[in-house]
Amino acid sequence: MSDTFDRRSALKGILAGTVTLGISSGFTSVLNSLEEESKLASNILKGRINHSVARWCFNDFDIETLCLEAKKIGITGIDLVGPKDWPVLKKHNLISTMCNGAELNLVDGFNDTKFHEQLIKNYTEMIPLVAKAGYKNLICFSGNRREKTDEEGWNNCVLGFQKLIPIAEKHNVVLVMELLNSKINHKDYQCDKTNWGVELVKRINSENFKLLYDIYHMQIDEGDVIRTINENYKYIAHYHTGGVPGRNEIDETQELNYSAIMKAIADTGFSGYVGQEFIPKQKDKIASLKKAIAICDI
Structure with missing residues (x-):
């Protein structure tokens, strides 16, 4: 026994x-x-939620150590990992659940045509690499508003993505735009509300362009998390967590009911990944990660 x-x-x-x-x-x-x-x-683990963890939140650990600890917990993917570290993930039978490395930064994005030439070059080169590695999702950003209207932002984004979507479709890669709050962390970011992102997805009109719904960010900028997920889940490819306020542990020290949110996500039939993207305050960071997975394992 x-x-x-x-x-x-x-x-x-x-x-x-x-x-x-x-x-x-x-x-x-x-x-x-x-x-x-x-x-x-x-x-x-129960299997209703596929679990991943954001690399940058655990930078105290080298990638090898993070992979080993993630495997012990039952996590099967690491978010925000680029080609340099993909061999380490493969060594441990983990996947890069949200690839990065093609973006310029968070503020210079597809909503401004002056960045299109470099962005299109970067993504044209990266999309086949993601596919060759056997991965699916590649992150992208709207960029800061810089006084552009919603319409200008949507139109500029569509212009840029029109050149990339055929490549993404050919390689079966999904370009995933992250929703970020503009109230606290990312002042002036344009894709800061679910309805802005959903409208862009509708205009691009491809299964290879969707949203990363960051629960922490959207709680800050709009709240109403569960209803928003229920109404918009078909436009969402990936989720991120984080305690509100502060983006720390997702336990009883913060305001969101993550077990209820995970149940709502699972009930939509979502088969993608939920990535833990909180910054641990506790000394034992892996213990915090274990607890987060337990909370989300509904």
Whole structure:
């Protein structure tokens, strides 16, 4: 009999005893947390959510270490990894769930035609590399508004993507524009509301262009997360997490109910990835990541 099974059986017995003896719900909560840890230690996840983690949030670890720790938890992909580190991911049978490396930065994007020449060159070169590696998603950004109207931003983006969508379709790669808040973190970013991004997806009109719905960012700029997901899920290729406020742990220290949000995502039939993109405040960063996965493993 395995140690994991013994621990689970013991915990269940103790939990049953707390009901009989009327021991406080606080103790029960601690035991539930231990059960979550036990499940993660045995790599037993429910499978309704495909889990990934953003590379940049765990830069304290080299890519090899992050891959090893991710595998232990049951994470199957790493977000925001470029070609240089793809061989390490492949070594550990992980995938690059949101590729990057073609973008200029977050502020100079497709909504401004003066950046199109370089962007189109970058993405034309990167799309085949993503496909050759066996990956699917490649991130992109609108760029800052710089006094452009919504219409100007949409029109400029369409002009740029019209030259890339045939390449993306040929290679079965999805260009994924991230929604970022313009209130706190990314002042003046144009694709800062779900309806702006959805309108762009409709105008481009290709299954190879979709949105990255960052739950942290959209809670800040518009809220109403679950209803927004239910109404717009067909335009979304990927999700990111993050505690509000602060973009730290997604636990009880912040305002979002991530278990409910994950249930809503799963109920739409979503088969892509949810990437943990929070910045750990706790000293044990991997413990924070384990807890985030447990919260999201509905």
